[in-house]
Amino acid sequence: MKLLRTLRTSTLLLLTGLAVSSCLEMPDYPETPSISFKSISSERVSDGFGLYDRVTITVSFKDGNGDLGLREEDKVEGSPWARLNPDLTLNPFYNNYYITPLIRNAAGEFLPLELDNPNDNYNSTYPPLDKDSNGRETPLRGDLSFTTDFFAGDPLKPGEVVRFEVFIYDRALNKSNTIITDPITIPR
Structure with missing residues (x-):
């Protein structure tokens, strides 16, 4: 009887473990x-450097091998992410977070917002997101929030309605899909 109860308990534990x-x-x-796209927010900020509009865009991401983010x-x-290509042209992979304001x-x-110098842009780099993988390829899913500051009135004017086009690259230079945020109005 005791053997039957032990066997039944062991089987139950084994099935629970498998489940x-x-x-x-x-x-x-x-x-x-x-x-x-997950969210967008903006706030008017004043500090010792001046008055600017801080825009924060949050996107949700998924990546099968978790190779997202770069270190300086x-x-x-x-490297594939050097600022300049061997022919001294700007490397499009220098950044991994690409943002284009749409007015x-x-x-x-x-x-698209036209800037005086085509080399000026709001692209940037986000840090590695796979910190706990210890170099192993691990699927990643989460949210990436990125903040960009625009000096008040230049280039985004108060009262303008703007949205942003965003895409990212992984370390293997795979480009994500492109999303467009909801529109926001620049504060007056």
Whole structure:
């Protein structure tokens, strides 16, 4: 009788363990990152440097091997993320977070903000997001919030309606899909 109860308890524990482990399988995401729009906010900030509009965009991301983010030391000469290509042209992979402001015109269309110098932009770099993987390829999912400051009135004018186009790259230079944020109005 005691043997039967022990056998039944052991079987129950084994089946429970198998059920729990099957629930903990790694997600199967593509190795190319994908993003979706989550939120956008803006606030007017005044500090010792002046008055500016701080815009924070949050995207949700998924990546199958978790190779998202760069460190500044990754951007050394000769790396795929160096500032300049061997022919001394700007490397498009120097940044991994790409943002383009889209301004609504009088006709209601959103057009890319034109900057005086085409090399000026709001692109930037986000740090590695796979800090706990110890170099292992691990699927990642989460939210990435990024803040950009625009000096008040230049180039975004008070009262203008703007939205942003965003995409990211992973360390293998795979480009995510492009998302467009909800519109916001620049404070007056």
